[in-house]
Amino acid sequence: MRRALAAIVVLALLGAGLVAAQPSVPTPRTYLLGALNLLRAHSIDRDRVDWPRAEAGAVRAAEGVPTLSGTYPMIRDVLAELGNPHTKLLSPLQARAPSAATIKVPSSRAADGIAVLEVPGFVADPDGERRYVAAGTAALRAVEAQAPCGWIVDLRDNSGGNMWPMLTVLAPLLGDGIAGSFAGPGLAPSFWSIRDGRAWIGDHPGTAEVNPVRLTRPAPPVAVLTSRDTASSGEATLIAFRGLGRVATFGGRTAGYATGNEVFDLADGAKLLVTTTVDVDRTGRPYGAWPIAPDFPTQDPETAAGEWLRTRGGCA
Incomplete structure (x- = not known):
């Protein structure tokens, strides 16, 4: 379901x-x-x-x-x-978007020097966006206070929605610069980027909110967890990390909706979601309507991710 x-x-x-x-x-x-x-x-x-x-x-x-x-x-x-x-x-x-009070929001925990940030999907109104980004910022700040040597970003239950609040929450882990793009036939690329503590699409901010958190240990190693339930903008969030040498992915193949939709309102309140672009990572690699395989397929991704992080410089 x-x-x-x-x-x-x-x-x-x-x-x-x-x-x-x-x-x-x-x-x-x-x-x-x-x-x-x-x-x-x-x-x-x-x-x-x-x-x-x-x-x-x-x-x-x-x-x-x-x-x-x-x-x-x-x-x-x-x-x-x-x-x-x-x-x-x-x-x-x-x-119909769910009410702001009912949406899942990011959460965090930390153990043995490793922070885990769970980033769920997001579909809601502007009040929901404010709640989601505020909760994500608080969750990130709570574990950042422990100066973790590495991070796990858990996208296993991220079924999609609006990607921009997700990327704003993750801005400190992604770092400034181009994170990916949308590309389609006859269209100029629309670049996703991180700057000033939030996500941008071209020259437009993706969220009204800014993430003020700055990491004690900048550019940390990050392990991203995925599953068959990682879909749509959950996959776009994954793609924003791809191409970073300090990142590896663990778990299962994603759902296979790594494309961009344009949304058209119809006269009776229905919406037509039309796929117009494919997602492209920061290296120029395109994705599309097929699953994305993890770097390390495993049925116990959190354990494997923790072991990998402990082999990285800051976690050795």
Whole structure:
């Protein structure tokens, strides 16, 4: 069930500034064709579909449908042809963000000189973002006070959502500079970076909040834990660490949603999540709709990570 939710709750990787809207109160036919036009114009997988045939078939299947929601099956049939598990239609109920008070937030613990920071997925409103970043900053500060020689970042339960609060929480561990990018056909790369204590997308801050924590031991060794439940922006958070020589990954292969979605609001409150880009790490290596393998596959990643950290300079 968790993996299914990871595929559904995936989201707005490119931020609210890219959300588009359809005209209000369309007919079911207009609504259907509008959704298909968005897929045809923006999907990174659009060349997989014979659009005249697909549109004609969808319109025939929707004849006599009295409601906008009655066209969902036709839209999802075309989504199946695109073949990308990250491109989704969310009903109005599925698209509703949870309340800020109910979301999971980062937590931490430390033992034997090693800090563990658990970073869950994040989907919520601005109040939720403030709560998430504040909790993450407090969790990081609590273990930083013990001057750990190494860090474990646990992404095993990170099923996705908005990546920017996650990266802001992790800014002190990532360090300043380019952390990755989004790339797509005919698009200029959109770079992710860390500076001034928070994550940025191009020239725009990813969060309103800033992480003020500064590490006693800068640029520490970091072990990142992953699993099949690490999905979407959980995978993007993993990718932000890849290419750093002081980082290694442990655990299981990820879910395979290392792509960026543009979010389109539909007239009835549904949302169309359209995969428009792939994630790229700081070295220029692209990812996509396939799982990311860890450096060290293991069923006991925390133990293996601790052993690896103790072989690094500061933890020897």
